[in-house]
Amino acid sequence: MNQKNWLWAFLLPGALALASCAKERLINEPGNLVPKTVMEDASIPAITVNGATLHTEAFGHPDSTMVVVIHGGPGSDYRALLNCKELAQEGYRVVFYDQRGSGLSERFSADFYESLGAELVSLFYDDLHALIGHYRTHPGQKVILIGDSWGGMLAAGYAGRRPGEVQGLAVSEPGGLKWDDVAEYVKRSRSFKLWSEILNDATYLDQFITGDEDEHQILDYKMGLHSSVNEITGEGVHAANLFWRNGAACNASLIGAGQEYEPDFSEGLDQFGAPVLFFYTEKNAAYQLPWAQKVSAPFRHVELFEITGVGHSEMYTVGQVWNNVTKPKLLTFLQSF
Amino acid sequence: MKSLISSFRIILLILSVQTLQAQMLNWAGGPDGFRHLFRASVGLEHGAILGIAYGYKVNMGPFPAVLTAEYSMPLGQDFPDDFKLRAGAQIRWAEAGDFRFSTNVNGIFRRYENSYARIENFGCEVSGALGYYRPGWYLAGEFGFDKAIVSHFRHSASYRESFPGVIDGWYEPATGGNFFYGLQAGVSFGKQDIFLRAGRLISEDFKSAPALPFYGQLGYNVRI
Numbered sequence: 001m002n003q004k005n006w007l008w009a010f011l012l013p014g015a016l017a018l019a020s021c022a023k024e025r026l027i028n029e030p031g032n033l034v035p036k037t038v039m040e041d042a043s044i045p046a047i048t049v050n051g052a053t054l055h056t057e058a059f060g061h062p063d064s065t066m067v068v069v070i071h072g073g074p075g076s077d078y079r080a081l082l083n084c085k086e087l088a089q090e091g092y093r094v095v096f097y098d099q100r101g102s103g104l105s106e107r108f109s110a111d112f113y114e115s116l117g118a119e120l121v122s123l124f125y126d127d128l129h130a131l132i133g134h135y136r137t138h139p140g141q142k143v144i145l146i147g148d149s150w151g152g153m154l155a156a157g158y159a160g161r162r163p164g165e166v167q168g169l170a171v172s173e174p175g176g177l178k179w180d181d182v183a184e185y186v187k188r189s190r191s192f193k194l195w196s197e198i199l200n201d202a203t204y205l206d207q208f209i210t211g212d213e214d215e216h217q218i219l220d221y222k223m224g225l226h227s228s229v230n231e232i233t234g235e236g237v238h239a240a241n242l243f244w245r246n247g248a249a250c251n252a253s254l255i256g257a258g259q260e261y262e263p264d265f266s267e268g269l270d271q272f273g274a275p276v277l278f279f280y281t282e283k284n285a286a287y288q289l290p291w292a293q294k295v296s297a298p299f300r301h302v303e304l305f306e307i308t309g310v311g312h313s314e315m316y317t318v319g320q321v322w323n324n325v326t327k328p329k330l331l332t333f334l335q336s337f
Numbered sequence: 338m339k340s341l342i343s344s345f346r347i348i349l350l351i352l353s354v355q356t357l358q359a360q361m362l363n364w365a366g367g368p369d370g371f372r373h374l375f376r377a378s379v380g381l382e383h384g385a386i387l388g389i390a391y392g393y394k395v396n397m398g399p400f401p402a403v404l405t406a407e408y409s410m411p412l413g414q415d416f417p418d419d420f421k422l423r424a425g426a427q428i429r430w431a432e433a434g435d436f437r438f439s440t441n442v443n444g445i446f447r448r449y450e451n452s453y454a455r456i457e458n459f460g461c462e463v464s465g466a467l468g469y470y471r472p473g474w475y476l477a478g479e480f481g482f483d484k485a486i487v488s489h490f491r492h493s494a495s496y497r498e499s500f501p502g503v504i505d506g507w508y509e510p511a512t513g514g515n516f517f518y519g520l521q522a523g524v525s526f527g528k529q530d531i532f533l534r535a536g537r538l539i540s541e542d543f544k545s546a547p548a549l550p551f552y553g554q555l556g557y558n559v560r561i
Contacts, residue, residue: 025508032504033490079499197413200384201451204411204419206547207383208449208458208485210513210540224499225453243499 027209033221034245037104044104049130050123055104056097058135060088065142065167065337066135067092070099070128072149072313075223075251077103080242080313081148083322090331092144095135099154100127101250103243107216113253118261120254125158132165142337144168146330148313153177153265156299160268167337169299170330172279173287173312177269177298179262189233189286189312202226219248234283234311239318266298276302277333279326283311305329363475363525363532371528371560374403378556383538383549384411384419388556392427402428405443418450423462440465441481453496458488458512466521476522479536485513514541517552530558 030036038046038053046053055077067087071078078096088094098105100123101113113120132143143166147155152174159166175189176182193199205225211218223246229236257263276299280292289306296302307315307325315326374392379385388409395402405427410420425443432438445460461484468477487509497503519536535553539546 025504025506026510027488027508027512031502032508033500035500035502195385195412197415200411200413200419201449203547203549204384204449205456206513206538206540206549207421207447207460207483207515208456208488208513210485210515210542210545210547212542213545224496225451229452240495240498245500 027221028211028215028217030217032217034217034224035104037106037245039106041104046105047131047134049134050127052100052108052127053106054097054100054127054131056095056131058093058095059085060091060093062093062135062137063141064091064093065144065334066095066132067144067146067334068095068097068128068132070097070145070147070151070155071102072151073102073247073251074099074150074254075102075247076150076227077244077246079103079244081146081316082242083316083319083327084146084330086327087330087334090334092334093135093141095131097131098244099124099247099250101253102247103245105247107247107249110213110249110253113249113257116257118257118263120257120261121154121157121263121265124154124254125161128154128158129162129165142167144170144334144337146170147174148172148316149174153182156269157263157265157267159272159274160266163268163272163274166272166274168274168276168333170277170279170333172315173281173284173292174265174295176295177266178264179258181295182258185286185291189230189284214249216247216249220246223248223251230312232285233287234281234285235313236311237283238310238314242317269298270300273300275333275336277329278302278304279315279329280304280306281310281312281315282306282308283314287312303333363470363472363523363530373561374558375561376407376556376558378409378554380534380552380554380556381549382409382552382554383547384413386411386554388554397428400428400430402426405441415450418455419448421445421447425462435469435471436467437470438465438467445483453493455491455493456488458485460485464517468521472525474522474524476520478519479521479534480518481516482541483515483517484511484541486511488512515539515547516541516543519552528560530556530560532556532558 027033030040038044038055044055045057047056069081069084071081077098085094101108116123145155145166152171155169155171156177159169175185209222227241278296280287292304310318310321315321372394376390378388386409388407390407392403392405406424408422410417423443423445427439427441429437429439441464443462445462447458449456464479464481466477466479468475489507491505492503515538517536517538521534523530523532533555537551
């Protein structure tokens with residue numbers, strides 16, 4: 001083969017690749033790589049409150065004490081918390097919802113979130129308030145919030161701003177209630193070793209798939225691929241991470257707003273006198289007793305409770321722990337109201 | 338379409354065995370008569386990367402070219418679940434004094450795998466470099482575009498537990514693309530070069546950036 005032929009042999013693969021652009025299947029088509037949201041699939045249970053259509057379900061008698069389950073992330077969804085549905089069989093009205101921009105709920109643009117500036121977190125408080133209002137059947141109906149991780153931060157912030165609206169909180173490992181604590185926890189709970197598989201899996205993907213900042217199907221898919229095992233926090237070690245669909249724009253916008261405006265999730269908690277059950281886990285190396293004591297300090301009446309043998313968020317997903325530890329403890333707490 | 342992709346894949350794999358790549362080259366350095374070029378490098382490009390390459394110089398009259406191929410992979414415990422093969426040609430098109438302009442066109446096959454998915458992609462990278470080349474050293478600016486043209490997705494049972502309806506298979510048109518721009522510099526001594534290149538990456542929408550928004554590469558060439 002002469003040298004010019006060699007050159008063509010090398011250029012041929014690129015030419016073939018460029019010529020192979022017939023339409024076949026799109027990564028940004030809803031339902032291909034990630035599930036459709038409530039906006040694309042009318043069969044998904046949903047309500048529209050505060051300008052957002054939220055994926056939500058409620059179980060139990062409508063007039064019973066309301067237990068609102070708030071998922072973590074930001075940008076995760078309530079699938080991992082579905083064991084809490086069993087509380088309905090114990091006489092409670094259990095309400096689940098995917099926060100706006102998360103799970104199967106409606107997506108919003110990054111520009112929309114950014115336009116709210118420092119008020120972005122308040123939007124999520126307002127969504128929660130509207131959700132409670134939607135399901136409340138009578139003025140005397142008690143409301144207890146269960147918040148996991150970011151959901152715990154959101155629950156605390158909501159209780160501080162509306163202390164009369166909430167009769168109790170059960171939170172599990174909120175990263176922090178002061179922004180400095182959040183930043184420190186995030187730093188301690190992630191491995192940033194340059195040679196680690198986790199970091200390279202997270203960064204290597206960017207040359208395969210890119211999406212505009214509002215191409216939610218693509219961005220949510222990429223975020224979902226990153227949500228694997230975390231050896232530091234123990235998340236996903238003893239039970240699989242369960243989710244429907246991540247919310248990447250929501251996640252990035254809330255983290256960005258946090259870094260820029262440093263929201264205080266403990267604001268108003270000095271006025272919140274209701275009991276707080278505070279879970280932390282043995283296998284979360286970044287969330288041991290001293291850290292739990294520090295984060296929970298703004299609560300006036302708090303009970304710290306360590307769940308052994310599992311890591312972050314796993315008190316809801318590991319069946320044996322849920323049945324033998326988490327659920328009985330929650331029921332004891334709920335029965336005190 | 339599938340047969341075309343399969344053909345493309347076979348050709349690329351054959352080429353990757355026959356030749357390997359070298360992108361960084363001092364066009365003014367060392368003996369003109371070299372035929373083979375071997376390279377090893379470490380760097381950052383969507384991860385911490387190790388790479389090896391081979392180049393075969395061909396004389397095309399006024400446009401000297403090096404047929405190139407490279408294998409690179411990110412560091413990590415699960416070897417070799419992720420890797421990239423590049424095969425193509427670097428051609429010097431213009432020369433004015435000590436200034437030279439060259440382009441680099443590569444076909445790419447790359448693979449990514451984690452506990453949720455395996456993605457195989459065929460892509461194309463086109464770049465240009467304009468620089469000042471002396472026998473003992475060179476400095477050049479570079480600009481290029483890396484396009485992920487068509488990708489095959491296969492998802493694990495773990496991901497299907499989250500989304501049973503996920504659709505495996507070939508996805509097109511383009512699934513992604515990143516521009517890159519930066520500087521490259523090198524020193525040459527005898528039949529050897531040491532080079533360094535660094536720059537920034539930006540996604541094709543010109544708004545967002547990859548999680549690792551910069552790249553860098555330190556390499557060593559031997560010319561025979």
